[in-house]
Amino acid sequence: MTQTPLLHLAGLTKAYPGVVANDDVSLTIAPGEVHALLGENGAGKSTLVKMIYGLVKPDAGTMEMNGAAFAPPEPRAARAAGVGMVFQHFSLFDALSVAENIALGMEDAPKMSALSRQIREVSETYGLPLSPDRVVGDLSAGERQRVEIIRCLLQEPKLLIMDEPTSVLTPQEVEILFKTLRKLSAEGTAILYISHKLEEIRSLCDAATILRLGKVVGHCTPSETSARDMAEMMVGSALKTPTRAGKTPGDVVLALEGLSAASPSAFGMPLRDITVEVRRGEVLGIGGVAGNGQDELLAALSGEMRTRPGSVRFQGRDVSLLGPNPRRAMGILSAPEERLGHAAVPDMSLTENALLTGAAREGLDRGGMLNWSAARKFAERIIETFDVRTPGPANAARSLSGGNLQKFVIGREVLQRPELLVVNQPTWGVDASAAAAIRQALLDLAENGTAIVVISQDLDELMEISDRFAALNEGRLSPPRPAQGLTVEEIGLMMGGAHGMEVAHV
Amino acid sequence: MDLSAINPVLFIAGFLVAATPLIFAAIGELVVEKSGTLNLGVEGMMITGAICGFAIAVETGSPLLGFVAAAVGGALLSLLFAFLTQITLANQVASGLALTLFGLGLSSLLGQSYVGIKPPRLGDINFGPLADIPVIGPILFTHDIILYLGFLLVAAVWAVLKFTRAGLVLRAVGESHDAAHALGYKVVRIRTLAIMFGGACAGVGGAYISLIRVPQWTEGMTAGVGWIALALVVFASWKPWRLLLGAYLFGGITQLQLNLQGAGVAIPVEYLAMSPYVITIVVLVILSRDKSAAPASLGRTFHAST
Numbered sequence: 001m002t003q004t005p006l007l008h009l010a011g012l013t014k015a016y017p018g019v020v021a022n023d024d025v026s027l028t029i030a031p032g033e034v035h036a037l038l039g040e041n042g043a044g045k046s047t048l049v050k051m052i053y054g055l056v057k058p059d060a061g062t063m064e065m066n067g068a069a070f071a072p073p074e075p076r077a078a079r080a081a082g083v084g085m086v087f088q089h090f091s092l093f094d095a096l097s098v099a100e101n102i103a104l105g106m107e108d109a110p111k112m113s114a115l116s117r118q119i120r121e122v123s124e125t126y127g128l129p130l131s132p133d134r135v136v137g138d139l140s141a142g143e144r145q146r147v148e149i150i151r152c153l154l155q156e157p158k159l160l161i162m163d164e165p166t167s168v169l170t171p172q173e174v175e176i177l178f179k180t181l182r183k184l185s186a187e188g189t190a191i192l193y194i195s196h197k198l199e200e201i202r203s204l205c206d207a208a209t210i211l212r213l214g215k216v217v218g219h220c221t222p223s224e225t226s227a228r229d230m231a232e233m234m235v236g237s238a239l240k241t242p243t244r245a246g247k248t249p250g251d252v253v254l255a256l257e258g259l260s261a262a263s264p265s266a267f268g269m270p271l272r273d274i275t276v277e278v279r280r281g282e283v284l285g286i287g288g289v290a291g292n293g294q295d296e297l298l299a300a301l302s303g304e305m306r307t308r309p310g311s312v313r314f315q316g317r318d319v320s321l322l323g324p325n326p327r328r329a330m331g332i333l334s335a336p337e338e339r340l341g342h343a344a345v346p347d348m349s350l351t352e353n354a355l356l357t358g359a360a361r362e363g364l365d366r367g368g369m370l371n372w373s374a375a376r377k378f379a380e381r382i383i384e385t386f387d388v389r390t391p392g393p394a395n396a397a398r399s400l401s402g403g404n405l406q407k408f409v410i411g412r413e414v415l416q417r418p419e420l421l422v423v424n425q426p427t428w429g430v431d432a433s434a435a436a437a438i439r440q441a442l443l444d445l446a447e448n449g450t451a452i453v454v455i456s457q458d459l460d461e462l463m464e465i466s467d468r469f470a471a472l473n474e475g476r477l478s479p480p481r482p483a484q485g486l487t488v489e490e491i492g493l494m495m496g497g498a499h500g501m502e503v504a505h506v
Numbered sequence: 507m508d509l510s511a512i513n514p515v516l517f518i519a520g521f522l523v524a525a526t527p528l529i530f531a532a533i534g535e536l537v538v539e540k541s542g543t544l545n546l547g548v549e550g551m552m553i554t555g556a557i558c559g560f561a562i563a564v565e566t567g568s569p570l571l572g573f574v575a576a577a578v579g580g581a582l583l584s585l586l587f588a589f590l591t592q593i594t595l596a597n598q599v600a601s602g603l604a605l606t607l608f609g610l611g612l613s614s615l616l617g618q619s620y621v622g623i624k625p626p627r628l629g630d631i632n633f634g635p636l637a638d639i640p641v642i643g644p645i646l647f648t649h650d651i652i653l654y655l656g657f658l659l660v661a662a663v664w665a666v667l668k669f670t671r672a673g674l675v676l677r678a679v680g681e682s683h684d685a686a687h688a689l690g691y692k693v694v695r696i697r698t699l700a701i702m703f704g705g706a707c708a709g710v711g712g713a714y715i716s717l718i719r720v721p722q723w724t725e726g727m728t729a730g731v732g733w734i735a736l737a738l739v740v741f742a743s744w745k746p747w748r749l750l751l752g753a754y755l756f757g758g759i760t761q762l763q764l765n766l767q768g769a770g771v772a773i774p775v776e777y778l779a780m781s782p783y784v785i786t787i788v789v790l791v792i793l794s795r796d797k798s799a800a801p802a803s804l805g806r807t808f809h810a811s812t
Contacts, residue, residue, distance in 0.1 A: 055688070075690030091688045093681040094802060096674075104678050105689050109671065 004067045006031045006190045007052070007159055012061035014047055021047040023214040024061070029159065034181065034191045036201045036222060039211035040234055040431040045194050048211070049161050052192070053085045054078035079107060084152030085161040091148060094137035098147050101136055105151040122153050126180045141289055142173040149180065160184065161192045166200060170289055171459070171492035178204055196234070196432070197460075198227035212236055235432050249467070250280030251315075253420050253451035254301075259311040261300055269293040271300060272475040278420070278451045283442065285466025285483060286455045288495050293475040294424055294455050295337065301422045301453065302334035303327040314420065329360045331419030335409050337428065337455075339402065343409040346398035350390065353397050354379040354412055361416045378415070386411035387437065403430040407438060414441050421445060424455040439465050459491060471495045512765045518645045518758075522653060523719055525757025527552070527711040527728075529656040531735035532742075532749050533663050534707025539739055540667065541700035542680035542803035546602025547587055548708050549732025550609020555580040555709025556716040557613040560625055560723045563713075569628035573652060573713050580709020581702045583609055588701040592694045595807050610726060620723045628652070628718060652714055657750070659707070664746035676700060680801035683808040693808050708732065734783065741790030743799040756786040 009027040022044045029035045050056040054072030063070045072078035103109035116132040123130045128146040166174045202222045210218045210233045218233045259274040278284045299305035303324035312320045336342045344353045355375045359365045364375045379393035386407040427435035470480035473496035558579030563572025590596040633647040667673040679686045683693045742749035763778040
């Protein structure tokens, strides 16, 4: 290509105390190009796009836009120069309406009535149905993302940055998003696409730059490179795929019968008439878009939430009215999604956190007195077995990175030899090699006869480890089906199809 | 007892006066809380405003200059809170309580030589023939300018929050400071300005007590109005008009119990004295069932991580 690149980055470097987030990163994007930015957690992707968007100032290096120097001091300047960004988190205001949210992201927002009209026009042009008057707090994840995208599109950006846009969407919603992105790219808008979902990148992106530990480690053309090769470039070593031996499921361990329960939180989702069985040595994968009853289901299984007698049976015994501690003693262990504050106490040491769930089954207390040396040994065993990177068990849970704490939290339950293990988002925010280790641990556990319920939003993960798959949608659980041979289409329908897309088919 | 001694016209005119300090303090705090900051120092800023206003009015002979000084005094004290919570990221509850204690002490110190002095009086606005309308005239058109300003301030805050971009940005910062920061809004600056606005309003409210309602200087004379203002903001669900209603309710019952005391009702004075607090809170609790109205970031410390 001979045309001037839209954006050219040369030698960008940004260091934070103790860590170099970006080290001499160079990147070129042509107009209309869909460029993928790939890398593990902590590889420096977010820092790089924050520099382009003016949220962070580089320590060294230059940026050029259309051949002219480009150094936005703040997001306002970046937006004025034609850079739009769709954030992964934190950029919508729940209590405000769609139109108000969009006005906040614009330089010279027109009057609300004019803006509402513009929003309708853009949403029709790009097939993103959205009503400007609705309050954002009531929207589904896919609809929220549309708000962000339309906010960017109203500024007619030349470069659209998307940070992990598909992590919260159903497959159908992903398809709609991709259609929109292809249309934009055909119109000449360049897209910088951050993701670690490799298959998506292969189908969508023209070029890819791979970051590892802040450095560019490779470029490739995604459509011509296998997902495995890209993953290995990201990780820097050969990737181990979890393996399992064939096996036969045993007796029923967990039986849910007509489990219905109101959600304990005001914005939660009630569980509606869930009936399912899980057997010894079996992994039941539960998919679905976040907020469809995942947290409530975990709470009903762990004992945080009591339910109608008879609705939860464990090895034939009715445990519906038992609290978490008696259930733990019986062998029902769980690891909730929220690591800091739910699974672990942020300001307590790892030893203390190990004690909190391990006391009963590991015999870490006697007559109300704590056995500190045993607790420390237990914590050390978790750290060693699960390769948790920390100076020692005396460190606070908060000081661990998300992935390391996740390994600790999962490891803590796995090492207690559960009869039934319930995990929610076991590898959320964990890098590929650690995620593979966690999945392997779950599979090994199942191999030894534990019944496992894995709730996750990562469909690839569920397909990899589940024996049977079911989806939560609006608090209802679809009938489970054998995971092998399920197509993406079928899974999408089990998850309830595309949310709020009825308008599009008119 | 003799209830006929209560003149309804004077009673209503009186409760408008009684409600005004509360209106100022509460509408200021409403703006502060809409920006996502909880300033429990309202009482301290009020009493500081009361003595600043009183002293300057006495020294210059101009009550209006006194009100300006009260606003400046309240805003300066609130800057201390802004510094603690926005710059040093101190806990907002502890900082607010400290501000109240500091304000009470500071005002006693400043006010030592002003005890027992009468301040210059702020005249009523002359509405001409309007004031001669029976009943309505004496109720609505015989007040000083500050009282009307209080009413206008509520209307202005409502309109700014609802219709202007500045109001939208303020609400956005209070809803999610992380999102506002990501969009490039200056969270700390916006919050500091809101805190100063709240301080200035509380100061004017305090000066209204020392210059018009009472009018004299005694230590601790705000007597908990700042705390009522804080409660009022919450129970009014952060809505300006409901806040005005609550302030009038409180003012009305305060005035009523004073009149009842004067009329010699056979209820112990202590019960009458507590009645405005109890009734206002009960009514507003009933009104405030839509609990979702609280700014989502209220009281959370913002630290820009980038």
